[in-house]
Each structure stands twice: as structure tokens, then as C-alpha cells.
Amino acid sequence: MKADPSEQLRLLDLQALDTRLDQLEHRRHSMPELAEIAALDKELAHLRNLLVAAETQLSDLERERARAETDVEQVRTRVRRDRDRMDSGRITNSKELVELSSELESLARRQSVLEDVELEVMERIEVSSAEHQRVSVDVAAVEEKRAAAAGRRDAVLAEVDGEAALTTSAREAVVRDIGPQLLALYDKVRASSGGLGAAELKARRCQGCRLELNTVDLSTFRDAAPDEVLRCEECRRILVRTPESGL
Structure with a gap:
């Protein structure tokens, strides 16, 4: 899947908001x-x-x-x-x-x-x-x-x-800043991954499963086009690249 890098970055904002909504719902019932x-x-x-x-x-x-x-x-x-x-x-x-x-x-x-x-x-x-x-x-x-x-x-x-x-x-x-296809993928992954659909790739580590990329995956991600939507090979969450990704 392809998506503008700015849209992918917005996934992190969306994830933060969804996480907060989940926390509020948990607080409501607990x-x-x-x-x-x-x-x-x-x-x-x-x-x-x-x-x-x-x-x-x-x-x-x-x-x-x-x-x-x-x-x-x-x-x-x-x-x-x-x-x-x-x-x-x-x-x-x-x-x-x-x-x-x-x-x-x-x-x-x-x-x-x-x-x-x-x-x-x-x-x-x-x-x-x-x-x-x-x-x-x-x-x-x-x-x-x-x-x-x-x-x-x-x-x-x-x-x-x-x-x-x-x-x-x-x-x-x-x-509103995220395309329908990327949003649909995010919602699907989030539903099957404990509420976490997108995670930052930070210091060569997926912030979803907290595992560090192996050499092969690191090379693949480094060569990927900026608009290519990456997925963690371990947890299958959407990986969002930032200046701190370490690629």
C-alpha cells in the first residue's frame, strides 16, 4: 500500500487519540x-x-x-x-x-x-x-x-x-487527513492487535512489539520508498517512519 508520508505520520496522532479513548473507556468501567x-x-x-x-x-x-x-x-x-x-x-x-x-x-x-x-x-x-x-x-x-x-x-x-x-x-x-485505504488498514490492524494499529519505528525498534529490526528487515525498510506503508514483520502493525527511526 502507498500513502503520503504526512498521512502516515498522522496515524501516530490518531493512534495516540485512540489510545486515550481506550484509557477513558477503561476508566469508565474500572x-x-x-x-x-x-x-x-x-x-x-x-x-x-x-x-x-x-x-x-x-x-x-x-x-x-x-x-x-x-x-x-x-x-x-x-x-x-x-x-x-x-x-x-x-x-x-x-x-x-x-x-x-x-x-x-x-x-x-x-x-x-x-x-x-x-x-x-x-x-x-x-x-x-x-x-x-x-x-x-x-x-x-x-x-x-x-x-x-x-x-x-x-x-x-x-x-x-x-x-x-x-x-x-x-x-x-x-x-480527515488520512486516506480511506490507509484508515481502513489501520482500523483492521488495530482491531486485531489489542487496540494498537500503528506504531513508531524508533531507533530501529518497533514501538508496538518493542522488538528491534533484524538486518534483513532493516535493509528492506531503508530501501523502501517514502510513501510505502511498512508493516512490522513480528506484530504486523503499521510502522511509521520518523527522523528518529534510525534507518
């Missing part, structure tokens, strides 16, 4: 904030599950307390009713009075049991509420950390996007 956010998301998911469990338990306990309070109040109502009957003096039958007194004793025992149940439920609610509060605080703390990490991520992405836009614009300007 910034530490991404791993940090992923870890925080995992922690948040776990904490939110704990929070749901705590809320469910607290809700169940509140219903249990309501039932206990209702049971206690029902017994208290019966006690007040029976005591009022006994204190009213309307009951004169001794047997009925004995039965009523016995019922009051039974209700008192029942009330004591139910009040103990109510107290135990309230203690469990206190423990559950403390756990719910603790998990809520943990969730808020991790959410704050994630928001901070997301802010740093967005700042880096904005910086990367800004530089990438400028670099892409500069690349488009360079591409």
Missing part, C-alpha cells in the same frame, strides 16, 4: 466507585430485608398487644359488673353470693395472667422497636455512603465524558 456502590447495594439489600422483617415483627406484636389489651379489658369489665352486683345489696341468696365471690376470684386470676401476657408482649415490642430503630439507622447510614459514592462516580463520569468528547472531536479532525 473506577473504584463502581465496586464500592455494588458492595453498598448488596449491604443495603440485606439491611432492607432486615428492616422489612423488623417491621413485620413489630406489626405482628402490635396486633398481639391489641388482642391482649382487649382480653384484659373484657375481664376488667366483668369484674366491675360482678363487683357492682355484689356491692349493690340486691343479691341476698347466700349461695349466689358464694358463686359470685368465686367467680370474682377466678376473674382476678385470669386478669393477672392476661396482664402478664400483655406485659410480656410490651417488653417484646420494646426490644423489637429498638431493633427496628437500629436497622433504620444502619440503612440511612449506608444510603448516605452510597449517595456519596454515586456523587463521586457521576463526577468522574462527567470528567471522562467531557474529555472523551474533546478527544473524539480531535480524532475526527485527524481522520
